[in-house]
Amino acid sequence: MKTLLNRFRASFGWVYFIARRFAKVDGSGRTAVSSFLSSLGICFGTMTLIVTVSVMNGFQTGFIESILEISSAHIRAAAVNGGHERDMRFEQSVRALPEIAAAVPFYEAQGLLGSGGRQAAALIRAVPDTVCDMDAGFAREVRMVSGSFSIAEPNTIVLGWELARSLGVYPGQRVDLFALSGGADAELFSADRMCLVTGLFQSGYGEINSSFAFVSLETGEALFGSGAPVRYNIKLHRAEQDIAVIGKLAAQFPDMSFESWRSYNRAFFGALRIEKNMLLLLVLLIFIVVGVNIYNSMRRMVYERREEIAVLSALGGSPRDIHVIFIVRGVLTGLCGALPGLALGLLICVQMESVFMLLSRLSYWAQFFFCMLVSPEQAVWVQENPMFQVYAQIPARPVPGEILMITILGIFSALAASWAASRRVLELRVAEVLHDD
Numbered sequence: 001m002k003t004l005l006n007r008f009r010a011s012f013g014w015v016y017f018i019a020r021r022f023a024k025v026d027g028s029g030r031t032a033v034s035s036f037l038s039s040l041g042i043c044f045g046t047m048t049l050i051v052t053v054s055v056m057n058g059f060q061t062g063f064i065e066s067i068l069e070i071s072s073a074h075i076r077a078a079a080v081n082g083g084h085e086r087d088m089r090f091e092q093s094v095r096a097l098p099e100i101a102a103a104v105p106f107y108e109a110q111g112l113l114g115s116g117g118r119q120a121a122a123l124i125r126a127v128p129d130t131v132c133d134m135d136a137g138f139a140r141e142v143r144m145v146s147g148s149f150s151i152a153e154p155n156t157i158v159l160g161w162e163l164a165r166s167l168g169v170y171p172g173q174r175v176d177l178f179a180l181s182g183g184a185d186a187e188l189f190s191a192d193r194m195c196l197v198t199g200l201f202q203s204g205y206g207e208i209n210s211s212f213a214f215v216s217l218e219t220g221e222a223l224f225g226s227g228a229p230v231r232y233n234i235k236l237h238r239a240e241q242d243i244a245v246i247g248k249l250a251a252q253f254p255d256m257s258f259e260s261w262r263s264y265n266r267a268f269f270g271a272l273r274i275e276k277n278m279l280l281l282l283v284l285l286i287f288i289v290v291g292v293n294i295y296n297s298m299r300r301m302v303y304e305r306r307e308e309i310a311v312l313s314a315l316g317g318s319p320r321d322i323h324v325i326f327i328v329r330g331v332l333t334g335l336c337g338a339l340p341g342l343a344l345g346l347l348i349c350v351q352m353e354s355v356f357m358l359l360s361r362l363s364y365w366a367q368f369f370f371c372m373l374v375s376p377e378q379a380v381w382v383q384e385n386p387m388f389q390v391y392a393q394i395p396a397r398p399v400p401g402e403i404l405m406i407t408i409l410g411i412f413s414a415l416a417a418s419w420a421a422s423r424r425v426l427e428l429r430v431a432e433v434l435h436d437d
Contacts, residue, residue, distance in 0.1 A: 035333055038294045038414065042337025043344070045286035046410040050345030050403055052283055053276075054396035055352070060272050061397055062204030067268070068261055069137040070208055073104075073233035074242050076259045077249070086230055090253060094234060099245050102135040102235040104128065107220040107228045112179035113167060113213070119178065120166045122159075124213045126220020127151075137235055147171030147199030151216040157195040161202040162210035171197050180223060193223060287409060291417040294333060298326060298421035323422055330418020331411065338410035342403070349396040360384050 068074060077094075079087070086105050094103040107126040112119055129152040132139035142149060149158055157175065159167075169175055177193035195215065202209055215223070236245060242260045249258055262269075348355055364384045371379045 035297065035329075038290055038297060038333050039337035041286065041290035041293065042334055042410045042414060043341040045283070045290060046338050046341025046406055047345040047348070048286065049280070049283045049406045050342065050398065051348050051396070052279060053402050053406070054345075054349045054398045055394060056276050056279060057397040057399060057402075058394045060276065062394065063272065064269070065137075066141050066203040066205035066208055067265060068239070069135075069141040069235070070203055070205075070212070072261050072264045074236040074239050074261050075234040075246060075249075076261075076264060077232040077234060077256050078229060080255050080257050090256065091232070093252065094232070094249065097245070097248070099236055099238070099241050100234060101137070101237050102233075104131055104135050104138070104233045104235075105217070105230055106233060107217065107224050107230060109181045109220075109224050109228065111177050111181070111213075113163070113175050114178050115167045115169045115173065115175045118167050120163055121211065122163055122213045123211050124157075124177070124180070124215060124220075124223075126215050126217050126224065129216045131214075135233075135235060141203050142201045143203065145200050145202045147197070149201065149214070150198045151214060151219070153196075153198075154216075154219055154222070155195045156198045156215070156219070158199045158201060158214045159197055160209040160212045161200050162206065163213065164197065164200045166210070169197050171199055173197050177223065195219075284409075287413040290337075291413040294330060294414050294417035295421045298330065298418050301326070301329075323419075326422035327415065327418050330414045330422075333418070334411035334414030337414070338407050341410060342407050346398065346403070349398050352394070352396045 077090075091103055091105065094100055104127060109124050111122050111124045113122050114120075128134060129150075132142070132149055139149075145161055147158075150156065151158060159169070159175070164170065167175060174194050174196055177190070177195065180190070180193065220228070234245075236242060239261065242262065246258045246260060249256070361384070364382065368379055368382045371382050
């Protein structure tokens with residue numbers, strides 16, 4: 001082992017030494033500027049890609065967690081024959097499984113809510129009044145902004161924040177369920193179905209905030225009629241176990257149908273994946289531009305260094321060893337750009353709220369300054385953009401695997417460009433270069 005290490009040092013040591021000497025000699029002038037700009041481009045490309053992916057992960061994770069914990073769960077179960085009676089044996093058996101975190105029965109119906117001349121469509125879901133105790137994930141994602149999640153009393157309802165805002169109601173006021181789907185014995189239209197609003201909630205997904213309302217199971221049975229089918233939201237400790245758990249439950253309960261969160265939300269999650277991939281593709285163009293810049297600067301360096309290359313060849317350096325010199329230069333350029341970009345990207349992710357608030361202030365003062373120059377009397381109307389505060393609340397979620405891949409990609413772009421550009425070294429003829437000189 002020691003012998004192999006000594007051989008490696010003997011063969012690679014002088015290559016690294018020459019690469020560093022080239023870097024020192026090129027410490028000024030056009031080559032140095034090109035190398036600096038290449039490293040700077042990789043730095044900003046790495047930083048931008050890390051921040052973009054982390055913010056996108058924060059967006060998507062907030063959406064996905066809210067959908068899974070509030071709307072679809074990991075597994076949705078229902079009786080094959082559309083039964084409307086709760087199966088207590090099924091509930092107890094499901095909750096006894098070690099993979100299951102919670103199993104919540106529910107009814108749901110489409111409805112048209114109204115108050116004070118305003119109307120809004122909503123999905124009204126009837127859940128146990130102790131659902132927050134039964135399902136920790138549901139309780140975590142349903143963040144109350146006014147009132148409380150109290151639906152134990154008959155004809156009480158909890159609304160999403162945006163839904164309540166569109167209706168103009170607050171806790172303590174009443175809403176009318178003008179139209180309501182449900183069983184055959186439920187009236188489609190009625191002016192007598194009044195519910196008392198006890199709380200307003202907000203989640204990480206706007207569609208839920210603008211369309212969901214919750215009532216108790218008893219209220220749901222009274223409103224939806226006896227023919228409304230009962231369904232079950234089943235939560236797992238690990239979402240990736242859904243296929244195995246469905247197989248186990250289907251074998252134990254053949255009269256029940258099961259649907260995984262993967263198929264239930266396939267279209268939406270597929271759209272999120274495409275959006276993220278397209279965003280990554282657009283930002284990756286930065287690395288392509290930087291790679292082209294490194295390629296051109298490295299080709300110029302090879303041409304300017306042809307005399308030194310010829311001398312190194314005459315002294316016994318093989319073309320491949322000399323080729324490695326320029327490859328090492330490219331790797332150093334990549335490292336000098338990717339590592340600072342990694343540090344800056346993670347720093348921005350940690351201080352995301354401060355960054356957006358700083359951007360908000362800078363945007364405000366820039367608008368105020370130009371408004372004072374052009375139309376001072378309108379400066380009083382200049383305000384900070386509230387969207388910056390919304391963005392500041394989104395947590396950036398760096399994924400270690402993605403961060404590592406981005407950093408390696410930044411280094412690899414410089415490595416690939418330097419390798420391709422310095423292949424001309426293998427074509428140089430020492431005698432021709434020295435004869436010309």
